[in-house]
Amino acid sequence: MTTNKRLFSVLLVLSLFLLSTSVIAELLPEPGFYCSSDQVCVETSEMLMEFGIITKEYPLCDLATETCYSQDTPVITQTIPTTITNTTNNITNVTATPVTSTVSTDTFNSQITQLKGQMQELTTKVNSLEGSDQVTQQQLQGLNNDLQSIAVSIQDIQSVKSDLNSISVGLAGLQEGLNQTSAELNTVEETLAKKAARNKMLLWMGFVFLLLIVMGGVSYYILSQKRPFGRVDPKVTSYISQYIKQGWKYPHIKEKLMQSGWSEEEIGWAYKETIKKNYQEYQKKSSPSEKKTIGPTGVGSDRNKVITIAVVSVLLVIGAILIINGTTGNAIFFQKFNTGGEITYGVECTAPHVLNPDKDGCCLDLDNSGTCDYLDARGVSKVSSGGACADSFQCPQNEYCIDKTCQTLESQYKGFGDCSKQCNTYAARIKTSDGEIYPLKPGQGSYTGAGSLEWKVMEGPTHCKGEPALLPIKVSRKDQSGLINQEQFVLKQGETSKVMTHPTVPLSFTLTVERIFEWCPE
Known part of the structure; x- marks a missing residue:
């Protein structure tokens, strides 16, 4: 228990x-x-x-x-x-x-x-x-990299800006140099004009001096022909007159004087002088009526000689004037207007030169190909009419690269209006994107970008009255090695061109046609 x-x-x-x-x-x-x-x-x-x-x-x-x-x-x-x-x-x-x-x-x-x-x-x-957090860290690292890249880009932009400032300073210096060169050219033109006037005056003086020499020579020749041996001695004249009065003939007198040592030319000259002197004395003794009807035989011939000398002198003066006019101004390029207002040019090329594609100058043609050597060296591929192009040198003859297609200037017009009356363009006023205004004729133009882009007004075709006029413009791009390419475009009055650029030079350039001047029949 x-x-x-x-x-x-x-x-x-x-x-x-x-x-x-x-x-x-x-x-x-x-x-x-x-x-x-x-x-x-x-x-x-x-x-x-x-x-x-x-x-x-x-x-x-x-x-x-x-x-x-x-x-x-x-x-x-x-x-x-x-x-x-x-x-x-x-x-x-x-x-x-x-x-x-x-x-x-x-x-x-x-x-x-x-x-x-x-x-x-x-x-x-x-x-x-x-x-x-890791993703955020990666994103932050990416943003940091982007910020560093932006900082590098900003530094590049600052460098480019500095380069542009340097270019602007260089262009300003170039413009100043061009202005100085223009002033020097004006001075040279004035000097050449003064020299031309002085040369012309010297040429005139030379011709006048030459004319005086010719006239003096002719006069001396005539006088020497009249008196080849000077004046005849009065004793000789009396001696020949005595034999004439005795009835002697010229052969007998000649034989007598040759025996005395005279030459045949001197005897003939003395005999003529004696006859002339006796005739003058006889004329003095004659009556007034006889003086009117009878004159000396040598007066008419002397007058003819004087007239001949005067005509020759006038012809020499006219020839000198023609030579002066023909030799001055041959090295100057002239342009003339006919009644239709069309401008015509006179350009001639001597071998081994040929006309350039614009037909306003000459170029080398060492291989005899018919085209300029610089075009052959570029290896420009040709295209057919209406084909796509990037350069006018690719197009067939009399066609140009307009809107990247080989076309003729005539095809730019539609052909409406009154074609029974043909109008043509003879001048234009053009404003550039730089704010400059140029009144130009065909064949004239200007440049920008220190010459890297050159533009020029072309000679246009005629057109029907009532159709708006078109102004063809040629643009050439160049670099240190030479011509890069060439294109053409047409503008109406009030139109502005597309923005023109350059493959190696940073520029942006436009042209505006403010007004076109044309001539049309009534």
């Missing part, structure tokens, strides 16, 4: 111990999460406090209950004797207490399971946040 009582007492104590453990677990402060060591409680508390689930730490682990608690947790052992005493007095309560303890333990385990799930969920969120 005593043994049974002792066994019953042991079982009762064990039940009370289990009951007290459950009571202690329920009396623990929240959250009462599971632990196996103090280190687990410290780490779990820090994580839960970081996410705001708890407000203070539970750094200690109760290994009996496997739950975390803090230093200020109330001492549970003080309630155990009271609970044991009360339970000893009432066996019914002791029997019911394990049920309550079981229920409290299940609730505690359920909470622990929930906390573990929350911890896993938090861990997943932390990992996700860490991944997002």
Whole structure:
């Protein structure tokens, strides 16, 4: 009996111990999460406090209950004797207490399971946040790289701006040089004009001097023919007159004088002079009526000689004038207007030169191909009429690359209006995107970009009266090696061209036709 009582007492104590453990677990402060060591409680508390689930730490682990608690947790052992005493007095309560303890333990385990799930969920969120942080870091690195690239681009832009400023300064210097060159050319033109006037005056003086020499020579020749041996000695004249009065003939007088040492020419000259002198003396003694009817035989011939000299002199003067007019201005390029207002040019090329495609100048043709050598060197591929093109040199003769197609200028007109009356364009006023205004004739133009882009007004075809006039313009792009390409386009009055650029020079250029001057028959 005593043994049974002792066994019953042991079982009762064990039940009370289990009951007290459950009571202690329920009396623990929240959250009462599971632990196996103090280190687990410290780490779990820090994580839960970081996410705001708890407000203070539970750094200690109760290994009996496997739950975390803090230093200020109330001492549970003080309630155990009271609970044991009360339970000893009432066996019914002791029997019911394990049920309550079981229920409290299940609730505690359920909470622990929930906390573990929350911890896993938090861990997943932390990992996700860490991944997002890595993505954000990568994006920030990409943005940093982009900012560095933008900074490099800004430096490049600053460098380009500096280069543009240098180019602007160079262009300003070039413009100043061009202005100075223009002034020097004007000075040279004035000097050449003065020299031309002086040369013309000297030429006139030379011809007048030459004319005087010719006239003096002719006069001297005539006078020398009249008196080849000077004047006849009066004694000789008296001597020949004496023989004439005695009835001697010229052959006898000649023979007599030759015996005295005279030459045949001197005898003939002396005889003629003697006859002339005797005739003049006879004329003086004659009556006035005889003077009117009878004149000297040498007067008519002398007059004819004087007239001849005068005519020759006049012809020499006229010839000199024609030579002067023919030799001045041959090196100058003239343009003339006919009654229709059309401008015509006179350009002639001597071998080995031929006319260039624009027919306003000459170029070398050493291989006798009929085209300029610089076109042969470029190896331009020819296209047929109406074909696609990028350069006017690709098009057939008398066609141009207009709107990237080989076309003639005549095809730009539609042919409406009064086609029995043909009009033509003789001038235009053009405004550039630089703000400059040019009054130009066909064949004239200007340039931009320090000569890298050159434009010129072309000679256009005639068109029917009543149809709006078109102004053809040629654009040539050049670089240090020479001509790059060439294109043409047509504009009406008031139209602006497309923006023209250059493959190697940064420029943007347009032309606006303010007015077209044309001539039409009434």
